[in-house]
Amino acid sequence: MALSTxxxxxxxxxxxxxxxxxxxxxxxxxxxxxxxxxxxxxxxxNCLLLVHRLAEEARTNACENKxxxxxxxxxxxxxxxxxxxxRG
Amino acid sequence: MADSYSRxxxxxxxxxxxxxxxxxxxxxxxxxxxARTDVQRALLQTxxxxxxxxxxxxxxxxCSHRARSIDRLAHVQASGHLEEQTPRTLLKNxxxxxxxxxxxxxxxxxxxVPAPQVVQASRQESGRGSLELQLPELEPPTxxxxxxxxxxxxxxxxxxxxxxxxxxxxLPPSQEPHGNADAxxxxxxxxxxxATPLQPQSVKRPGLARRPPTRxxxxxxxxxxxxxxxxxxxxxxxxxxxxxxxxSQPLVGRSPSVHHSLPCxxxxxxxxxxxxxxxxxxxxxxxxQNNGAGKPAPFLAGKVEEVGALAMGFPNxxxxxxxxxxxxxxxxxxGEEAEERMEESLREVEKAAEAQGSARAEEPEGHxxxxxxxxxxxxxxxxxxxxSSGDEDTSGRTASPELASSTPEFLRARRLQFLxxxxxxxxxxxxxxxxxPLSARLPPKPRIPGSRPRQDPYKTGLNHYAKLxxxxxxxxxxxxxxxxVEKCLDKYFQHLCDDLEVFAAHAGRKTVRPEDLExxxxxxxxxxxxxxxxxxxxRHLPLEYRQQxxxxxxxxxxxxxxx
Numbered sequence: 001m002a003l004s005t006x007x008x009x010x011x012x013x014x015x016x017x018x019x020x021x022x023x024x025x026x027x028x029x030x031x032x033x034x035x036x037x038x039x040x041x042x043x044x045x046n047c048l049l050l051v052h053r054l055a056e057e058a059r060t061n062a063c064e065n066k067x068x069x070x071x072x073x074x075x076x077x078x079x080x081x082x083x084x085x086x087r088g
Numbered sequence: 089m090a091d092s093y094s095r096x097x098x099x100x101x102x103x104x105x106x107x108x109x110x111x112x113x114x115x116x117x118x119x120x121x122x123a124r125t126d127v128q129r130a131l132l133q134t135x136x137x138x139x140x141x142x143x144x145x146x147x148x149x150x151c152s153h154r155a156r157s158i159d160r161l162a163h164v165q166a167s168g169h170l171e172e173q174t175p176r177t178l179l180k181n182x183x184x185x186x187x188x189x190x191x192x193x194x195x196x197x198x199x200x201v202p203a204p205q206v207v208q209a210s211r212q213e214s215g216r217g218s219l220e221l222q223l224p225e226l227e228p229p230t231x232x233x234x235x236x237x238x239x240x241x242x243x244x245x246x247x248x249x250x251x252x253x254x255x256x257x258x259l260p261p262s263q264e265p266h267g268n269a270d271a272x273x274x275x276x277x278x279x280x281x282x283a284t285p286l287q288p289q290s291v292k293r294p295g296l297a298r299r300p301p302t303r304x305x306x307x308x309x310x311x312x313x314x315x316x317x318x319x320x321x322x323x324x325x326x327x328x329x330x331x332x333x334x335x336s337q338p339l340v341g342r343s344p345s346v347h348h349s350l351p352c353x354x355x356x357x358x359x360x361x362x363x364x365x366x367x368x369x370x371x372x373x374x375x376x377q378n379n380g381a382g383k384p385a386p387f388l389a390g391k392v393e394e395v396g397a398l399a400m401g402f403p404n405x406x407x408x409x410x411x412x413x414x415x416x417x418x419x420x421x422x423g424e425e426a427e428e429r430m431e432e433s434l435r436e437v438e439k440a441a442e443a444q445g446s447a448r449a450e451e452p453e454g455h456x457x458x459x460x461x462x463x464x465x466x467x468x469x470x471x472x473x474x475x476s477s478g479d480e481d482t483s484g485r486t487a488s489p490e491l492a493s494s495t496p497e498f499l500r501a502r503r504l505q506f507l508x509x510x511x512x513x514x515x516x517x518x519x520x521x522x523x524x525p526l527s528a529r530l531p532p533k534p535r536i537p538g539s540r541p542r543q544d545p546y547k548t549g550l551n552h553y554a555k556l557x558x559x560x561x562x563x564x565x566x567x568x569x570x571x572x573v574e575k576c577l578d579k580y581f582q583h584l585c586d587d588l589e590v591f592a593a594h595a596g597r598k599t600v601r602p603e604d605l606e607x608x609x610x611x612x613x614x615x616x617x618x619x620x621x622x623x624x625x626x627r628h629l630p631l632e633y634r635q636q637x638x639x640x641x642x643x644x645x646x647x648x649x650x651x
Binding site: 049085086 | 546556558559561566568569576579580583584598600604606609613633649
């Protein structure tokens with residue numbers, strides 16, 4: 001993987017997919033459906049990509065406002081754009 | 089070297105080795121370079137060449153080449169040889185005795201029979217490193233049947249034979265195994281290309297036979313150690329979670345316990361457990377209970393009346409909370425008063441607890457007090473998200489986050505430890521939690537299926553992605569922003585589940601499969617004709633998941649994962 005696990009934020013980013021969590025969420029929302037084993041990982045991949053896009057967009061927004069900190073408004077605006085785009 | 093022998097069509101290890109052996113000088117270092125060795129060399133080479141090149145007609149060329157190579161290699165052989173049973177001679181034996189034809193599968197069991205004969209012969213000659221080689225040479229090519237089984241057997245017997253030779257020759261046996269090891273390493277490398285010999289375990293290799301047990305012992309030891317380590321690591325959470333109360337709120341409960349442990353270092357793990365247990369019982373009743381407040385109050389009456397008053401006051405506030413549907417003022421009221429009272433109660437309790445220190449009677453009560461207060465706050469925030477998720481009221485949610493987030497922030501400013509308990513992103517509608525806990529407080533409360541586990545593990549999972557968000561952003565983020573991210577993820581999960589349901593139904597299935605996910609990502613524009621799903625998997629997922637998702641060919645003509 002391109003990104004390293006040790007971050008400058010002194011935190012170790014977990015690379016593990018919360019498969020139990022994803023499966024449980026899906027089960028709770030759609031109890032009549034079943035989730036296959038590997039599609040679990042693809043859902044995680046999807047979330048990763050979404051978070052990636054959100055982060056990029058939020059960072060862009062914050063930089064445009066010349067803020068050194070990502071604020072709620074930046075995230076909100078970014079979410080609007082991304083969720084709209086990823087509606088499919 | 090002018091290796092245009094082309095004795096075999098395929099460039100196998102066998103042919104390469106043969107080539108090497110043929111071209112190299114099969115002299116042993118011990119033997120002085122004498123006419124005898126020269127003779128034997130010539131003898132060695134000619135029969136081998138004769139045998140090998142029976143198909144080709146390059147004999148003349150080879151002989152001349154040999155002469156040249158002998159001179160050339162005369163100096164090369166000086167060092168590096170071990171004993172008289174040089175790897176070279178052993179290899180030569182193997183090549184001579186090995187079957188010429190295809191080496192893929194052992195064809196019959198007849199091979200072991202001729203093998204020993206060859207081995208015996210080769211043993212003798214390799215001992216002298218000389219003339220005797222020719223004897224087996226003449227026989228084996230015809231008698232030997234192709235087979236790896238034989239080869240494997242021969243290899244091992246060779247080693248034994250080498251050992252015996254050494255013994256016969258009076259050499260110290262200690263040297264033999266070394267020679268064996270080196271030779272066997274070479275031969276083993278040879279054998280690797282062939283099919284695994286069906287060598288029975290009856291092979292006499294004491295050194296190698298000893299290896300597996302030691303390996304197993306180490307593994308068990310490390311395994312046990314790992315077990316111990318993991319059990320140690322797992323012990324604390326288990327103790328906290330073993331209580332099966334529905335409103336145990338391990339996350340929320342744990343952080344206050346952590347919080348308490350900081351100012352009150354005298355607390356022990358047992359106390360934590362007890363505290364947690366007591367906390368749960370109290371926090372369950374949280375919603376209202378003046379009774380609940382009444383109970384701790386008298387307990388503390390002797391010690392800290394103020395705390396009791398505060399505790400009483402707090403449940404009163406929480407009783408207001410049970411009025412529900414009045415989100416904003418509720419939150420304001422809860423937030424401000426809760427903060428003040430909680431902080432004061434916390435302070436008081438902490439002081440009291442610290443003052444008493446060893447007295448266990450006070451501490452549990454103090455903790456009960458505080459835990460109740462904190463539990464109430466936790467319960468408040470616990471209820472809020474639950475209600476919100478049930479309500480699906482986005483407007484309410486967007487309005488309330490500011491208020492809710494302000495109060496958690498304020499509290500967090502005072503109590504840093506609370507940061508860990510992912511404060512509810514907002515959504516305040518207090519569901520009918522309070523009445524439930526109230527009714528079920530005395531007996532073990534009937535758990536609402538789906539609502540309790542919805543909360544903490546859900547927040548934990550979202551927290552995981554929120555942390556990833558902050559990592560990808562590479563910029564410091566406000567806590568409000570993190571909550572916003574969690575909300576977005578929540579909405580996103582809804583959309584995701586709906587889409588997957590539609591796709592699966594479209595395919596006439598009730599199971600969501602990876603194809604549905606691929607279609608979803610294609611519609612989202614993540615997967616294009618230029619960027620395939622496998623590329624994305626390769627980029628973003630760790631190796632273990634990649635291996636599960638991307639089919640890859642393995643040995644034995646298998647593909648994993650199977651398609």
